[in-house]
Amino acid sequence: MSKLVPPAPLRRAKPALPWVLLALGIAAPFYLGAYDLNLLARFMAMAILAMGLVLIWGHGGILSLGQGVFFGLGGYAIAMHMKLADLPAGEMPDFMVWSGREALPVWWEPFASPAFALAAILIVPTLLGALFAWAVFHRRVGGTYFALITQALALAFATLIISRQDVTGGFNGLTDFYSVFGFGLASPGTGTGLYWLTLAVLCLAYLGLRWLLASRFGMLLRATRDGENRVRFLGYATTPFKTVAFAIAALLAGIAGALFTLHAGVVSPALIGVVPSIEMVVWVAIGGRYSLAGAIVGALLVNLARDAVSSAFPELWLYLMGALFIVVVTLFPNGLAGLLKGNRA
Amino acid sequence: MDFALFLNQLFNGFSLASLYLLASLGLALSFGIMRVINMAHGEMLMLGGYLAWLTLLVVPGGAGILLAVPVAFAGAAAMGGLIQTSLIRRLSSRPLDTLLATWGVSLILQQAARDLFGAIGVEVRAPDWLMGSFTVAGVTLPSARLFIIAVAVLVLGALALVLLKTRIGLLTRAVNQDRMMASAVGIDVKRVDFTVFCLGSGIAGLAGVMLALLGPVTPNVGQSYIIPAFLVVVMGGLGSIVGTTTAAIVLGVFSALAQMFVDVSVAQMLLLVFVILFIQIRPQGVVAVRTRQLDV
């Protein structure tokens, strides 16, 4: 399969792909209705997370089955802010009342400030991601072990959120938001505005990652993936590289979670556990783990297909997803992007 | 805290550890020699459970459950062999891709079970001699749990015999220590892979029968035990049976004792924290296999 070379027209299409995507992204608000635009915006938020996986999995060889955790941290941070922002003075969010809490927890209070909430979206996932990655990598535990530990992390995080209902909203998650930073969520203008914001963040993340992957950092990351000990023998400490890469992916997941929560109007443990986390890897596997544009296409396509297939043929969806996963991973490890580019694994 | 409750939980810890052990032995064995994790291993548990149910439909009663043990072992071993030859062998040098591809298998097997047996799950009725319980010094010892502990001990003993006294065991240990060297001296590494994988899947199928004694057999029954089993593998060290057993006991007892003070949900979180702290101290796991290889 590694001899497979795509036909010339497809190869020539490769550099154009990001531009085509951008043009479509800009055209979408003029072409789609409010519902479809909202759907597209959600998927674009997920695409931001997917690009983070390209960084760590494709280029770093670090498979994370727990990206949902960081997605959730970002989502919950913005949700906590919106919960407090809509609240009359002196009251508690409704779920705290019915969970029997007497007062707002101290660590909730600063989230009333928009600046704090924004900072939390950026800092908390990054910091937690860095800490977690460092704790595992500095003892030279990696590869399969790391993947298994991240999966356990996803399980533990989702379970913890569910069990601390009085401060997290539990299984229900957080929902019923009316405004964000002063803009009413019900007004169509806000929806379009959020779409542009998501598109802008997506472009920024894309450009940032492109630069990063082309830099010395990217080169060393790939070198670490292909032969960690050799890089060590050359005198580089590899743990900081891997930790930084993982933290960046966590940051992107956090931003994606916050944007997704704004579009979906809800964040809940159902979005962050074991299965959603592994599905995030599916997007990237299908789109192409080495390609940023591929990851975007993968995230959009898989979610679009799920939306269409799971309603019409609910039973079929799981078979399709399972089969797609097996086929793509075994036969087309470079995903859709590989079909355009030719093989480079 | 009450001493009787402590003893009770200590016993429960060992019974939980037996389940963890049965669920993780196969994972640890094949991880030791192939460096791959089969994400569909949980579905081998499920398969074992459904096979036990089917066996009991044909042969009801106490004999049925004893017959179910070899049936589940053979069925799961066959399924494991199928997965190994059709998929895992093709991916042998790509451990992370194996993880993902076998997860796809797991999805398909779960959905197939849902379509074949229904989403509600089926109930395996334990024979009467497994229904009762003994009370010793204020501690209730349900027969079903004693039976599970006994089975785990037997499996462990049998496995040790196979590994230490038989030819295939010798080959397995050789491949476990140094795969390339073993291959170079003429050991048919692929055959060892296949045998060990079947054996490990069979043990998981057997674990499925044990789970059926405690709860319903559902399409996702494997999922509730597979993540603790992964943690056992991480903690146990590469393919070491002693390490895996120790890790299973430590995690089982830890989890049961934690439940004296906190909810099951929090206990689950503590379990992960415990494992992460543990690998800070001993990243190579409880038992490290001596090897001169650099990249293990």
Add this chain to the structure above:
Amino acid sequence: MIRTRLGTFAVSAFALALASCSGSGTGSDKPAGDGVAVGVLHSLTGTMAISEITVKNAEMLAIEEINASGGVLGKSVTAVVEDGASDPSTFAQKAAKLIESDGVATVFGGWTSASRKAMLPVFERTKNLLWYPVQFEGNECSPNIMYSGAQPNQQALPALEWAMAQGHKTYFLVGSDYVYPRTANLILKKHIEKAGMKVLGESYVPLGGTDFSGVIAKIQQARPAIIINTLNGDSNVAFFKQMQAAGLSPKTLPVMSFSIGEQEAKAMGTALVEGSYAAWNYFQSLPGDANAKFVAAYQKKFGADAAITDPMVHAYLDVYAWKAAAEKAGSFDPDAVRKAAVSLGSFATPMGAVSFAPNQSLVQKAFIGKLKPDGQFEIVSQPGADIQPEPYDALAFPGKSCKL
């Protein structure tokens, strides 16, 4: 049609076979000129599918019956079915799709509180109406939702009163770890304490959890007179099985369950749960012609051995209540329909005569059943009076009320 556009959008962009699936969804179910579309939104996949599909079936049966007898306001009813996939954000998304893209007049849907909570903002924003058929923890009061499932004071509290009347003085609360069990138990605890009785322990297990060794050890230590069980789904089988293995059967230590209905009892194998108690507003064994007719119609369509449960009947009566309210209002406008619904007065259903209270919850009776070996419940409580729904329990949440 907008929906298909996103499909073509993708197709033209990527020209991939995969994308050709999109846009083919359920768009073809759009109402014709002489019909009215309603949404049916339940989990057809995922962990909740097993429960929610039966509720969907009951709704489809009601719609079919209504169409066979001439429809509503002279229009035939078209159901647009969507899958919530056991995921709250999908429920919210599909609710928006049903209302904004398919233009449905109303939606029947939801099971978990999580799904309802996620859909609520969508219904309030679009001023549409959701009919919600399952018992829940109260503490919610939206003009855009009709709550036909039991409020806590229509299921949990009657069960507690019954247990107290049986002379049980010490309680142990076991539940799955999610919102309904925790809030229901909070309310129960307040009432148990007020009555001068004791809660000896409270334990939660993650949804779908099957290891009860720790919980059972605590129960054995505490020795309660009765267990109140709010476990969900498969966890129940594991719980009763491990209780039995530990020498505690429902016969020696009574268990009152809030989430075990006929379907669950049948699936669990009745030998395990025989003799345990359940509280519902409806049991398949209830007398009455309307019930017999419904059971026969459902079993004719979905299998002679299909079990009939409380949420199914609530879902079934929701469709009829919507029909009656639309006819009374003379329009499908959600606002007119909900106003008409609360002024309908009492109407006959398989569970007896019920009506909607001004707070848009159902006025209904509560029954206590004891499980028989054949999987049906024997009703052991006195036929009580109709219970007015109270979304906010006065003891647990003082000062709160629901005014619409």
